[in-house]
Amino acid sequence: xxxxxxxxxxxxxxxxxxxxxxxxxxxxxxxxxxxxxxxxxxxxxxxxxxxxxxxxxxxxxxxxxxxxxxxxxxxxxxxxxxxxxxxxxxxxxxxxxxxxxxxxxxxxxxxxxx
Amino acid sequence: xxxxxxxxxxxxxxxxxxxxxxxxxxxxxxxxxxxxxxxxxxxxxxxxxxxxxxxxxxxxxxxxxxxxxxxxxxxxxxxxxxxxxxxxxxxxxxxxxxxxxxxxxxxxxxxxx
Numbered sequence: 001x002x003x004x005x006x007x008x009x010x011x012x013x014x015x016x017x018x019x020x021x022x023x024x025x026x027x028x029x030x031x032x033x034x035x036x037x038x039x040x041x042x043x044x045x046x047x048x049x050x051x052x053x054x055x056x057x058x059x060x061x062x063x064x065x066x067x068x069x070x071x072x073x074x075x076x077x078x079x080x081x082x083x084x085x086x087x088x089x090x091x092x093x094x095x096x097x098x099x100x101x102x103x104x105x106x107x108x109x110x111x112x113x114x
Numbered sequence: 115x116x117x118x119x120x121x122x123x124x125x126x127x128x129x130x131x132x133x134x135x136x137x138x139x140x141x142x143x144x145x146x147x148x149x150x151x152x153x154x155x156x157x158x159x160x161x162x163x164x165x166x167x168x169x170x171x172x173x174x175x176x177x178x179x180x181x182x183x184x185x186x187x188x189x190x191x192x193x194x195x196x197x198x199x200x201x202x203x204x205x206x207x208x209x210x211x212x213x214x215x216x217x218x219x220x221x222x223x224x225x226x227x
Contacts, residue, residue: 004157040219040220041152041201041219041220041222042217042219042220043158043203043217043220044217045214045215045216048214056214090157090158092157092158097207097209097214102148102160102163103150103158103160103215105157105158105159106157107155107156107157108156108157
């Protein structure tokens with residue numbers, strides 16, 4: 001059973017389009033995250049939700065909007081895609097904050113904007 | 115703000131060689147420290163962690179000791195295998211920063227047979 005699953009695995013789209021990435025976890029965790037990994041492998045947190053409530057929102061453009069319909073799901077919607085949005089996006093979950101329990105990551109969604 | 119700095123990669127070693135990947139951190143509080151590993155095409159997995167000074171985390175032959183005096187958490191393994199080839203991330207979580215995980219830039223390790 002996949003613990004944290006993201007779809008799609010690959011996403012190729014043109015500038016200006018709107019796209020969504022879905023994430024689901026079956027671990028019963030109460031906290032979910034979105035991370036962005038750039039071409040140099042650098043990982044930066046974008047958002048964190050605890051029990052459907054936004055608790056971390058880094059300096060991410062307003063074009064990125066997370067949505068958590070329930071604590072097992074955290075989706076990421078991106079409007080008006082730009083070339084610089086090309087990256088691998090990772091969803092993760094944990095029980096409580098990152099200092100208390102390890103993060104469980106999905107396998108990533110590679111977004112390519114042309 | 116808090117930050118983590120790792121040695122630059124890629125690191126290329128022969129099988130059975132000794133591995134050290136350096137990691138230093140800056141933090142305003144007393145963070146927990148982690149090493150995560152990313153195998154090709156996969157997400158990150160926790161490798162080991164330490165929550166207070168002088169703690170040693172260990173897993174799968176890898177070790178790291180939380181050194182508060184040098185603000186370091188270097189990763190070591192006595193004898194690497196080809197299957198250890200991956201990207202290794204040092205990270206910290208500081209309650210003063212909302213408990214989020216802050217990663218270093220990652221160090222790619224390639225082990226040749």
